[in-house]
Amino acid sequence: MPNDTPAESETTRTTLSNVISCLSDYDPDALPVPDAQTIIRQFIQPINAVEKVAIRSALDRVLAADIVSPINVPSHDNSAMDGYAFRGSDLQKEHDLPLKIVGTAYAGRAYEGSVASGECVRIMTGAVMPVECDTVIPQEFTRDENEQGVTIPAGVVRTGDNRRLKGEDLAIGTPALQKGRILRPADLGLLASLGIGEVPVQRRLRVAFFSTGDELRSIGETLDEGCVYDSNRYTLHGMLTRLGCDIVDMGVIKDDPAALEAAFRTACENADAIITSGGVSVGAADYTKQMMAELGDVTFWKIGMRPGRPMAFGKIQSHGKEAYLFGLPGNPVAVMVTFYFLARQALLHMMGASAVEAPPMMRVVSKAAIRKRPGRTEYQRGILSINSEGIQEVRITGSQGSGVLRSMSEANCMVVLEHDRAEVQAGDLVNVILFEGLI
Ligand code: AMP
């Protein structure tokens, strides 16, 4: 399945050095976050392989074709209220209007007769409007209601009120959903309202990942002196699953050239993208960087960001297959931050998603001062809350160390302090990205 893309020939033509040469002032040892994002964005190509799925299975998938409405929604003019349908031309400004009831229209069972001037039809919400009628008065606004007739008090409705027009939601032939959209619950309902049971979506992205480091132990193993449990594979599992990827968890790989080469080759031959953690920092006494460089077109960066300075990016090849590579740093918070701000958008773009812009940012008051140096983007873990005056404010979680995963777990948002920003004073506005959204 992986590497089966029509866009393949195109991807092999794009080399990293081509992309990088378009950037002025490129310095891999002091790369601003926006530049790293630009290079990644330009190098990555969508996978472009389509499958048809039932709409229930299409949730969170990327739509692979425009959907045009095959019908009018609603298909007829109908009533928005329970009440009485009549001719709006019967209304007179200052006089009550007595009407004779000539029949009833139910949702799904129309009134087939005609309605003359001075007459009305009892009508239910969603029932088709009788042809001669253009106005509905809600039942609760009427007076003197009995079996034979009802009175419409002067001034409570105007012609055309409480009528839903044919095609008002969506007219036949108009675009309902666009290619590249990540389908949400409302979209599933919209497709159902058009009678569409199956849609073409991009196939899921296959992402392989592993952790590197001799000090890492997996759950269930003894934690020897100086060792830590591997947590990165679990945060990556969570983040990739949320993004809708098919994942291949390859475990912990020791700092050993043969083991690393085998892992990179297996990952490359079985996935569209590879994410590793650890082994990319300066002076690291391991073979991760060496193996990445040997197997492909990979560049090593020191990004102007905190946490998450070192990172490798590129594409590697093995036995005619290729895969994009994101070599994330080892520190647990750095892994999450580089994933969210550098890898996420790239993966969405590979998935064929069209709106791959950064997540929405809010400007919020900082409760306290925050230390910040210009020249790097900082991603501080924050807690957004509402103060006693009902105003939103943010404070950062205690320790902001890049190894302190608790800071991510306690936080409900990321405070993004931009590249040129200096010291934040209490009361200053800062940019915040919420972890959780409604949909
Ligand atoms: P490295 O980038 O390999 O030098 O790792 C930086 C720091 O992150 C070291 O303290 C590692 O022990 C830690 N680290 C690396 N990988 C993991 C992992 N998978 N889980 C938890 N900590 C890790």
Ligand code: MG
């Ligand atoms: Mg390491």
